[in-house]
Amino acid sequence: MNIKKVVIGGIVAGLVLNIVDFLSNYALAARMKAETDAFKPGLSAQMSTTSAMVSYIIMDFAMGIALVWTYAAIRPRFGSGPRTAVFAALLFWLLALIFYAGYREMGMMSPGLWWTFAFIGLVNFLIAAVAGAAVYSEDAGTA
Numbered sequence: 212m213n214i215k216k217v218v219i220g221g222i223v224a225g226l227v228l229n230i231v232d233f234l235s236n237y238a239l240a241a242r243m244k245a246e247t248d249a250f251k252p253g254l255s256a257q258m259s260t261t262s263a264m265v266s267y268i269i270m271d272f273a274m275g276i277a278l279v280w281t282y283a284a285i286r287p288r289f290g291s292g293p294r295t296a297v298f299a300a301l302l303f304w305l306l307a308l309i310f311y312a313g314y315r316e317m318g319m320m321s322p323g324l325w326w327t328f329a330f331i332g333l334v335n336f337l338i339a340a341v342a343g344a345a346v347y348s349e350d351a352g353t354a
Contacts, residue, residue: 212283216347218276224343225275229268231335239327243320250319278303278336279343286349296344300336307332 236243244255257263282299289295308329315325 212280213347213349216349217280217283220279220282220343220346221276222272223275223346224278224339225272227339227342228271228275228335231331231338232267232271235328235331235335239324243324246320246324250317274303275339275343278340279347282340282344283347283349286347291344291348293341293344296340297337299344300333300340303340304329304333304336307336 247255247258278299281302282296285298286295289298311320311325311328311332314320315322320328
């Protein structure tokens, strides 16, 4: 496994995750604010602080690196390329669905918003995994 390429590809994947998250959160801001404040008044304000935003950005980059690491780890079994990147993306998407199902069950988000984020998350992980995988290679000689 080429750790340098995992990190570089992971940064690319993390950048994609951040861009899609920014765009989707911007587009859905009013709906998210209404639902989170209905769950707990003031929660949306807490989630919009600078420190919260910084943590979301860092988490997306960490997730991008983990996504490309997973791609690199399963690559010997499934081969290199977009197909294997899709497998890694689907794994991360399923784990995210399980995690966010708790938010839906607690009433923090409606089923409709949950499904919206499920779809956006699938697209986000697919694009990020393919982009990160395109940068990754086993060859340590090419940087």
